Amino acid sequence: xxxxxxxxxxxxxxxxxxRLSCAASGRTFSSSAMGWFRQAPGxxxxxxxxxxxxxxxxxxxxxxxxxxxxxxxxxxxxxVYLQMNxxxxxxxxxxxxxxxxxxxxxxxxxxxxxYWGQGTQVTVSS
Numbered sequence: 001x002x003x004x005x006x007x008x009x010x011x012x013x014x015x016x017x018x019r020l021s022c023a024a025s026g027r028t029f030s031s032s033a034m035g036w037f038r039q040a041p042g043x044x045x046x047x048x049x050x051x052x053x054x055x056x057x058x059x060x061x062x063x064x065x066x067x068x069x070x071x072x073x074x075x076x077x078x079x080v081y082l083q084m085n086x087x088x089x090x091x092x093x094x095x096x097x098x099x100x101x102x103x104x105x106x107x108x109x110x111x112x113x114x115y116w117g118q119g120t121q122v123t124v125s126s
Contacts, residue, residue, distance in 0.1 A: 002026040002115040009095060009120030012087055016124075020082040022117055023095030025096045026122060033100040034080040037110055038122070040093035045110045048083060048095070053103030060106050065091070089126040094119040 020036070035050035049071035052058045059071050065084075073080040080097060088104040098113035107113070 002028055002032060004097045004099060004115055004117035006095060006097045006117045006120040009122045011123040011125065012126055014088055016087050017083070017085045018122060020095055020097075020122075022051060022080045022082075024078045024080070024097075024099065028101065029078045030075045031101075033103045033106055034068060034071075035098045035100065035107075035113055036071060036080075036082045037096045037098060038091075038093040039096070039119075040090075043093075044089060045096065046093075047108040047110070050106045050108070051080065052053045052106060057095070057104060060108065061110070062096070080106075084122075087122075087124045089124050092122055092124045094121050 003025045005023045031053050033052050036048040037045045039045045049061045051071045055075050068086045070083040096119045097117040099115040100113045
């Protein structure tokens with residue numbers, strides 16, 4: 001079992017940066033792939049980024065955030081991060097952290113992930 005708690009959301013202006021954190025509890029964090037998803041009002045849950053089980057491990061990104069967002073993890077702290085730079089109005093939404101049992105391959109589909117956090121709100125004013 002993995003419990004996930006996101007933090008770091010807030011209100012920022014377009015062009016600003018924000019770093020989200022996701023603290024995980026449970027013994028399986030270091031063997032789990034981790035992902036970030038987001039959901040805007042009226043939309044489905046959208047893939048943002050994922051990382052395999054290793055700090056500095058393989059990553060994948062949605063095309064819409066590639067080059068602006070960076071996913072990373074610190075297994076010693078049981079935490080995964082999402083550094084978001086050059087934020088745009090369309091980046092706004094509730095950001096969710098997710099964990100997948102097993103670390104490879106990496107998936108973009110929400111249904112592939114086994115555990116979810118409660119989400120943190122990101123609002124971007126233009």
